[in-house]
Amino acid sequence: MPTPDFVLDLRRFVGTRPLPLVGVTAVVLREGQVLLGRRSDNGHLTPVTGIVDPGEEPADAAVRETLEEADVVCRVERLAWVHQIPRVTYPNGDQSDYLDLTFRCTWVSGDPYPADGEMTEVGWYDVDALPELELPDMRRRIEFALRDEHAAWFEGGL
Template sequence: MPTPDFVLDLRSKVGTHPLPLVGVTAVVLRDGKVLLGRRSDNGHLTPVTGIVDPGEEPADAAVRETLEEADVVCRVERLAWVHQIPRVTYDNGDQSDYLDITFRCSWVSGEPYPADGEMTEVGWYDVAALGELVLPDMRRRIEAAVADDALARFEGGR
């Protein structure tokens, strides 16, 4: 996965110390199906995810990442879930603390394919039949986005 230039610049200053980063998850829906891709780095099946660029609106990042990764144009409908992901430590020792912002999105146009190499395959999956296809954290993101209550979920609040 290509690391954004601003992250590389920060890494040159802080080394492997934890970086707080904002990530987005775009749960793109179309006719009862969800857009999922198999990540090229770990083989997991996930919705589109990515890092918000400095100064970028998170909803715009979700739309941008969907176009970059799957060549699909989507529209953000609503905020679905905000949560802190447990610290990630990469093979090179870099540590990141991601605040994930999950959005419910609707398909506008385009047929999915792995456009930028971050995914090895991309396609539409029946929301009702996901079962064990996706990891629990990703399943929770999808569930939050497809929920009919239209309320955003938040973790914590202590």
């Protein structure tokens, strides 16, 4: 997965220290199915995910990442879940703290395929018969997006 240029620029100043970043997850739904892809970096089956660029609206990032990774156009319906992902330490020692914003999205157009190489396969999966997801957190993201509630769930709090 290519690291965004702005992250590489920041790394020149902070080295491998923890870098706070905002990530998005696009849970794209179409007629009882959810869009999932197998990540090329670790082989895990996940919804579309990505990093918000500086100055970019998070919902726009979810739409952009879906188009870049799967060549699918989607529309964001609502924010479903906000949570802090435990610190990630990469093999090169870089550390990142991701605040993930999970969005419920609706398919607009496009037949999914691994457009930019970040996924090795992309397709539609029945929400009632999802395959085993290697990361339980990804299943939770889908579950929050499938809820009929219109308010977003915020993890933690006092």
